[in-house]
Amino acid sequence: MTAALFPLSDPPPRRIKRTTPLVSRLMGLETEYATIVADPQNLDQEDLPPSLLVYEQVCEAIRRDQPTARGLFDAEQFFLASGGAVSFESHPSMHNSPGGLIEIATPEVRSPEELLACQRSLDQLVADATAESETSFELRVLKNSSDGLGHVYGCQENYESEVAKGIWLVLYRSLITILWGMQVLSLLVSLPLLGGMFVLGWFSSRFRKPKEHHVEDEFETHGAIFDSISPEMVNAFVKLLRFIHFPTVMLLRVVVKHVAFRPQRRYLTSFLASRMALCATGNLDHEGRYRLSAKAMAIDSISDMGGFRGERPVFVFGHWLSQFCAKSFLSLASTRAMYSRQQRLQIGLSDSNMADLPEYVKFASVSLVLDMIEAGETGTLPVLKHPVESIHRIASDWNLITRVPTNRGEMSALEIQREFLNSAKRFVENTSIQWRGESTIVLSRWQELIDAIGEFRLDSNSTNAAMGKVDWLSKHVLIQALGQKASWTDRKKIDLRYHELSSEGYFSRLLKGKPEVSLLNQEQIDRRRRSPPPGSPAARRGWMIREFAGSEESIHTDWTYAMIGRGRNRKRVNFKTQKVSF
Numbered sequence: 001m002t003a004a005l006f007p008l009s010d011p012p013p014r015r016i017k018r019t020t021p022l023v024s025r026l027m028g029l030e031t032e033y034a035t036i037v038a039d040p041q042n043l044d045q046e047d048l049p050p051s052l053l054v055y056e057q058v059c060e061a062i063r064r065d066q067p068t069a070r071g072l073f074d075a076e077q078f079f080l081a082s083g084g085a086v087s088f089e090s091h092p093s094m095h096n097s098p099g100g101l102i103e104i105a106t107p108e109v110r111s112p113e114e115l116l117a118c119q120r121s122l123d124q125l126v127a128d129a130t131a132e133s134e135t136s137f138e139l140r141v142l143k144n145s146s147d148g149l150g151h152v153y154g155c156q157e158n159y160e161s162e163v164a165k166g167i168w169l170v171l172y173r174s175l176i177t178i179l180w181g182m183q184v185l186s187l188l189v190s191l192p193l194l195g196g197m198f199v200l201g202w203f204s205s206r207f208r209k210p211k212e213h214h215v216e217d218e219f220e221t222h223g224a225i226f227d228s229i230s231p232e233m234v235n236a237f238v239k240l241l242r243f244i245h246f247p248t249v250m251l252l253r254v255v256v257k258h259v260a261f262r263p264q265r266r267y268l269t270s271f272l273a274s275r276m277a278l279c280a281t282g283n284l285d286h287e288g289r290y291r292l293s294a295k296a297m298a299i300d301s302i303s304d305m306g307g308f309r310g311e312r313p314v315f316v317f318g319h320w321l322s323q324f325c326a327k328s329f330l331s332l333a334s335t336r337a338m339y340s341r342q343q344r345l346q347i348g349l350s351d352s353n354m355a356d357l358p359e360y361v362k363f364a365s366v367s368l369v370l371d372m373i374e375a376g377e378t379g380t381l382p383v384l385k386h387p388v389e390s391i392h393r394i395a396s397d398w399n400l401i402t403r404v405p406t407n408r409g410e411m412s413a414l415e416i417q418r419e420f421l422n423s424a425k426r427f428v429e430n431t432s433i434q435w436r437g438e439s440t441i442v443l444s445r446w447q448e449l450i451d452a453i454g455e456f457r458l459d460s461n462s463t464n465a466a467m468g469k470v471d472w473l474s475k476h477v478l479i480q481a482l483g484q485k486a487s488w489t490d491r492k493k494i495d496l497r498y499h500e501l502s503s504e505g506y507f508s509r510l511l512k513g514k515p516e517v518s519l520l521n522q523e524q525i526d527r528r529r530r531s532p533p534p535g536s537p538a539a540r541r542g543w544m545i546r547e548f549a550g551s552e553e554s555i556h557t558d559w560t561y562a563m564i565g566r567g568r569n570r571k572r573v574n575f576k577t578q579k580v581s582f
Helices: 051-065 112-132 166-206 218-227 231-258 262-279 294-298 318-325 333-339 356-374 387-395 413-429 439-458 471-480 488-497 506-513 522-530 538-548
Strands: 027-037 068-071 078-080 085-089 101-105 139-142 155-162 301-304 313-316 342-347 403-406 409-412 555-557 561-564 571-574
Touching: 027 051, 027 112, 027 356, 051 078, 051 085, 051 112, 068 085, 068 538, 078 538, 101 112, 112 139, 112 356, 112 439, 112 522, 155 356, 166 231, 166 318, 166 333, 231 301, 231 318, 262 301, 262 313, 262 342, 262 356, 262 387, 262 413, 262 439, 294 387, 301 387, 318 333, 318 342, 356 413, 356 439, 387 403, 409 413, 413 439, 471 488, 471 506, 538 555, 538 561
Parallel strands: 068 555, 301 313
Antiparallel strands: 027 101, 027 139, 027 155, 068 078, 078 085, 085 101, 155 342, 313 342, 403 409, 555 561, 561 571
């Protein structure tokens, strides 16, 4: 008989060699929360509280909850003893306008379970602080991705990942060396301009009525001086700085578009686009169309700075832009960290989830897929042929019927997710049990989410399995319950108030009837509200904030180090040995 009649058995699967557990990389979330007045019906626009006032009052309430420390590079930012950081996301020209966004970042952690607990503790912290803020208004906070005017904001994800390998790593480091030189040159050219602005601001502040607040130290003094300059002068100053840094930005764009994180961007793009079917939160647009994600509809590129020209990429490198064009004025030495093989990969195609299951699967699955990519296990993963167009098409179809072109033929979002899940299962099976870490839980919850969506795809009336688990579908069911004759305003109210972090929020009401969908208990959340996870990179930072906040020694901190004391007695204290700054 010929060998063809008795084919050889398949070769045994290749064992994956690892020295660290799966899904144990550094990761964190940044979430922008929108503040609103609960009942503004009898108020005119000019009567609503200015965004800066709201932010300051919410921050005061947060400081009453736990010790904090001022940020090193942003006078309005402060860090929490629980490991996170709070920032004001508003352009200076809009400080006196209503609205405004409060951004709170989780501490950097290595466990998806701990990250979920950190995120939920921050959700409760900002909700409590908004309710307890000392204003004459009844304030609420929304954890969503788009307001009633169509402004897009929300969540960004951060992961430690391998920036390049082999010759690409050599090229990356060579370009970073050139960028470092350009950073120094830009600083030297900018110094006379900065000096002139400082002198102008100092003279302007001498003839201005002093503000009724206590200036804590030199950081706030400098901010007060520049606040005295007219907006026209500030805008001119910013334009000149942009012109000076323009060559640096152009070279940096080459790095982020063509050199850094090449395999991650290639394979993660299709994963993130299809992930909307599981983890999007839904959005009702001004024409009454229901979309899976408002953030996805705003995406216009795959990899870019994110904000320099108003662009909205999938992979955001604004933190690199800040390193070379903003922090350079305070810390040239910190650019050394850019040579590390491990860098921070930031993802902008991400919604602010209310439900625990999609929130967990959102970042836990990305961490596992990154493990696969870095191990070279990418042979069966689908790749989008027209990424931006495919993202928009998937986001526009809440029925999940749309098929987009890939290197494997046309596929639906759910089919792409199943391909990634099946590949991840094989990857975990081929990994030694001692290195599997939290991956088996990730696979189980990922499968649960796909199964819930799969039931809906088979029968559009079968939504029970998804209620409280799938944000976009839970919200859609609530909107549809109003009936066909409901006005856009009434439907939009549900769209927005689904994300309200209060007992009156529609998801909160839904959760009361389905407590079993919660993945955490209150004890876990309270623990992370008090302190970061032990052993995490944020643990030392949190300890130092508790030690020095409110003491005679002034403390200002960043993610990686703190400056303690004043004047010549100031000391720098490094927090960590890990390589990535979040």
